[in-house]
Structures are given as C-alpha cells and as structure tokens.
Amino acid sequence: MARAGTAAFRHLRRRWPQAQRLCVVCGSGNNGGDGLVLARLAKAAGLAVSVHLVGHGPRAGSEAAAALADWQAADGRVEPLPSRLPAADVYVDAVFGIGLKRAPEGAAAEAVARLADVAPVLALDVPSGVDADTGACPGVAVRAVETVSFIVRKRGLYTGRARDHVGELYLEDLDLPAALLASEKPSAWLRGEAVALPPRRPDSHKGDHGRVLVIGGAPGFAGAARMAGEAALRTGAGLVTVATHPTHAAMLNVGRWELMVRGVESGGALREAVAAADVIAIGPGLSTQAWGRELWQAALAATCPLVVDADALNLLAASPYRRDAWVLTPHPGEAGRLLGLPTQAVQADRFAAAGRLADRYGGATVLKGAGTLVRVGDDVELCGAGNPGMASAGMGDILTGVIAGLIAQGLAVEEAARAGVCLHAAAGDRAARDGERGLLATDLLPWLRRLANGIGA
Numbered sequence: 471m472a473r474a475g476t477a478a479f480r481h482l483r484r485r486w487p488q489a490q491r492l493c494v495v496c497g498s499g500n501n502g503g504d505g506l507v508l509a510r511l512a513k514a515a516g517l518a519v520s521v522h523l524v525g526h527g528p529r530a531g532s533e534a535a536a537a538l539a540d541w542q543a544a545d546g547r548v549e550p551l552p553s554r555l556p557a558a559d560v561y562v563d564a565v566f567g568i569g570l571k572r573a574p575e576g577a578a579a580e581a582v583a584r585l586a587d588v589a590p591v592l593a594l595d596v597p598s599g600v601d602a603d604t605g606a607c608p609g610v611a612v613r614a615v616e617t618v619s620f621i622v623r624k625r626g627l628y629t630g631r632a633r634d635h636v637g638e639l640y641l642e643d644l645d646l647p648a649a650l651l652a653s654e655k656p657s658a659w660l661r662g663e664a665v666a667l668p669p670r671r672p673d674s675h676k677g678d679h680g681r682v683l684v685i686g687g688a689p690g691f692a693g694a695a696r697m698a699g700e701a702a703l704r705t706g707a708g709l710v711t712v713a714t715h716p717t718h719a720a721m722l723n724v725g726r727w728e729l730m731v732r733g734v735e736s737g738g739a740l741r742e743a744v745a746a747a748d749v750i751a752i753g754p755g756l757s758t759q760a761w762g763r764e765l766w767q768a769a770l771a772a773t774c775p776l777v778v779d780a781d782a783l784n785l786l787a788a789s790p791y792r793r794d795a796w797v798l799t800p801h802p803g804e805a806g807r808l809l810g811l812p813t814q815a816v817q818a819d820r821f822a823a824a825g826r827l828a829d830r831y832g833g834a835t836v837l838k839g840a841g842t843l844v845r846v847g848d849d850v851e852l853c854g855a856g857n858p859g860m861a862s863a864g865m866g867d868i869l870t871g872v873i874a875g876l877i878a879q880g881l882a883v884e885e886a887a888r889a890g891v892c893l894h895a896a897a898g899d900r901a902a903r904d905g906e907r908g909l910l911a912t913d914l915l916p917w918l919r920r921l922a923n924g925i926g927a
C-alpha cells in the first residue's frame with residue numbers, strides 16, 4: 471500500500487506539476503488506504519490536501535486503518551463527504567479498486583457520483599465504479615484523466631465501457647518479485663500492434679500468396695464486398711475474387727481492376743469458385759434474403775477456412791453450426807443474436823460472451839467494439855489499439871478482408887484473427903491522425919499496406 475500510494479503520487483506530480491490543492495476521496499477498503507498514503511505524501515510535499523472518507527472508514531486493524539492513523543498523526547484532517555466537492559487542482563479517486571463487484575451503493579455511490587462530476591481525476595488502480603474483471607460499469611462510474619494501476623494490468627480496463635472511464639492508463643508493478651507474477655497464469659493477453667509477416671520468397675508467384683473469395687453484396691450493398699476484397703489485396707493476398715449479385719457485378723471493381731468479379735444468381739453458380747479458394751470471406755452486405763441464404767449454404771460446403779461476418783453471422787445465428795476452421799467477427803449486437811442474449815448482456819461481460827461464442831461455434835471468435843477480444847479455445851487476447859473514429863460504416867468489412875488476406879498468405883486461422891485485429895486497429899490509429907471524425911473505412915487501405923510490410927510507425 472505504501473508503494474502504491476508513493477507511485478501514484480509520483481504520477482500526480484509528473485502530470486500536474488503545478489497542482490497546489492488536492493481533494494482525495496477514500497473508500498473504506500485498501501483502495502482508500504492507497505489514497506490516504508498519497509494524501510500524506512502530498513501534505514508532506516507542501517500541497518493543500520482535503521481528505522473525504524466514505525462511510526465508517528477502514529476496518530479496525532486493517533492496513534487502510536494504519537494508513538488513516540498515519541495521516542492523522544501527520545495532522546491530516548478527515549472530512550465527511552460534502553454535497554459538492556471543494557475546488558481543487560486535482561481530484562484523487564480512491565473509493566473502489568478491485569473490490570467492486572456490483573453497482574456502487576449507499577455513501578460510496580454518492581462519493582463516486584461526486585467524483586464523476588469533477589475534473590481532472592486521477593484514479594487509483596481502477597476508476598471507481600468500473601468492474602476491473604469485465605470492464606462493465608454496473609452503476610455510476612468515475613471518468614478519469616489518468617488511471618494508475620498497481621501490480622498487474624486489470625483486463626477489464628482495456629475493453630467495453632471501461633475504455634470511456636480510464637483515460638490514460640499506466641501500470642506500476644510496485645517491484646513485486648518477477649517469480650511471484652510468473653507463478654500466475656494471466657486470464658488475458660494484451661497484444662501490441664506489431665504484426666510480423668514472413669518476407670516473401672523472391673521466386674514466389676501470385677498463387678503462393680493465396681486465393682481469397684469474398685462472398686457478399688446484395689443489391690444496395692456492393693460496397694461492403696468491394697471493401698473486403700480491397701482490404702484482402704492490400705494485406706497481401708495474391709488473388710481476390712468477389713462473388714456478388716449480378717445487378718452490380720459489372721461495376722464492382724471500377725477503379726480497382728485488380729479485383730476479379732463474378733456475378734452469381736444462386737448458390738449453384740458458386741461451386742467452382744468455392745472449390746478454387748484458399749479462404750472465403752462471407753457476409754459483407756450479404757443480406758439474409760433468399761439470395762444470401764443460398765450463398766451461405768454454398769460457402770458452408772467449403773473445405774477451406776471461412777471468415778464469417780455481418781449477415782452471414784445472422785444466418786448462422788438462425789441455424790447454429792460448429793466448425794474449427796473459421797473466424798467469426800461479430801459486433802456486440804451480432805454476438806447477442808448468436809448467443810440469444812440482448813446486446814447489453816454481451817457488453818456486461820465481453821470476456822464471458824466471447825467464451826460462450828467460442829464454445830458454441832468453435833474456431834476463433836473476434837468480439838468487436840472498443841477493446842476487441844479474440845478468443846481461441848481458453849485463450850483471450852485483447853487489442854489495446856483502435857479509436858472511436860473507427861465506429862463508422864465499412865470498418866468491419868475491412869477487418870474481414872484483412873483476416874482473409876492473412877489466412878490466404880498462410881497464417882493459421884487463430885493467428886490471422888489475432889494479427890488481423892491488431893493490423894486493422896493500427897491502421898485505424900494511423901488514419902485517425904487526420905482526425906477521428908470523418909474517418910472512412912477505405913482510409914485504412916494505404917496504412918494496411920504499409921503496416922503489413924513493417925513500415926509506418
């Protein structure tokens with residue numbers, strides 16, 4: 471606790487070197503104890519510090535009670551929670567850490583609500599109100615500018631609602647012995663954005679880099695299939711064919727002549743293309759009408775890996791099927807349909823939802839949304855990259871094409887899912903340098919090419 475409070479105070483000084491007045495709101499558990507340590511150090515450094523304790527304060531004999539005694543021994547005063555927090559340069563949130571498992575209640579809920587109304591907030595370990603395991607906010611929650619987590623990364627802080635609340639996230643390992651940490655198996659892995667694809671053989675030909683078949687594009691949705699196809703090409707696939715509705719087949723590759731196009735009336739017309747493919751990406755703009763359903767059935771007969779997105783996921787939800795060689799890429803709404811749950815239930819525990827999807831449908835599950843999860847068997851990988859500019863039309867079609875493009879080049883389905891998510895998010899972050907608002911899915915394409923070649927930090 472002493473190390474935690476000390477490390478947090480160091481962050482506070484670094485981020486707000488001019489701060490003179492602090493307001494520290496402490497819960498009655500150990501998170502509150504961290505806040506009391508920080509308060510004492512800040513007072514000793516000459517800052518004006520007000521400490522507000524929630525409820526009855528720490529349990530007698532606890533470490534937090536000792537921190538309170540130290541604060542009081544240093545002439546620190548403890549004030550009850552006022553109806554409005556006093557003016558301060560920085561507010562320190564020490565109400566809840568990892569101890570919160572349900573919506574905040576009582577005096578603690580009031581404290582969280584007060585902190586949710588002020589800025590800037592430095593959160594200790596976890597922004598109060600956020601569930602550190604799931605990333606959900608079951609009730610009111612603090613919005614921090616900065617969160618300093620202690621000892622280990624809490625997986626929940628990297629996904630779902632939590633991403634709105636943590637601000638910049640730092641880890642302080644508090645010098646715990648590495649052997650102690652190594653003895654625990656992580657419950658999730660955080661993946662950086664680096665994607666190392668093997669260099670191309672100098673004598674390789676286009677067939678060596680894989681044949682992708684994209685299936686989709688009902689009338690009115692040609693663009694979805696086109697974007698998936700282009701993304702597969704930009705990720706390095708050797709040959710990409712788009713099988714689409716005959717009404718727009720002739721114009722689908724206008725300006726992107728490298729794409730091959732096949733207008734298909736029905737599932738039967740797909741057979742040859744399915745047999746020739748190394749990987750099939752199905753779903754972008756597919757629709758769930760008769761045409762889309764027939765094509766979906768034809769794709770299910772394929773022996774090569776599938777990347778399943780959008781309406782193909784809705785068709786899968788209507789008649790579930792299990793397979794190992796595929797990647798499912800649902801957003802929370804589609805995941806809800808696949809599991810027979812409302813979207814909110816998926817978002818309330820994205821880790822559990824991804825687990826259920828993987829158990830029910832097999833293969834690799836990509837649960838999209840802020841902090842995308844990739845679940846393969848018992849393993850979960852989290853993508854820390856990406857930005858809200860990517861919440862726009864066509865982004866999912868691009869991801870589908872990226873994953874298919876990686877499978878085409880020989881990556882295993884699981885690794886293609888993990889690497890594809892990171893490549894896509896990294897491209898989105900590069901493209902967002904020109905602004906998140908107005909970011910178009912196709913703005914990612916030039917970045918995909920650069921990042922797939924290890925260029926473009």
Ligand SMILES: NC(=O)C1=CN([C@@H]2O[C@H](COP(=O)(O)OP(=O)(O)OC[C@H]3O[C@@H](n4cnc5c(N)ncnc54)[C@H](O)[C@@H]3O)[C@@H](O)[C@H]2O)[C@@H](O)CC1
Nearest residue numbers: 471474498499500501566567568569572573574575578595
């Ligand atoms: N375990 C360790 O080794 C360390 C823990 N540290 C701190 O200790 C924290 C965990 O401490 P605790 O386990 O005491 O938990 P917390 O301090 O996060 O919260 C527990 C307190 O909140 C109350 N509470 C929980 N849910 C509530 C709800 N929904 N409504 C109202 N009250 C609720 C509990 O009754 C208890 O008083 C960490 O997050 C971290 O900040 C640090 O001091 C570093 C070392």
Ligand SMILES: [K+]
Nearest residue numbers: 563566594596
């Ligand atoms: K906190």
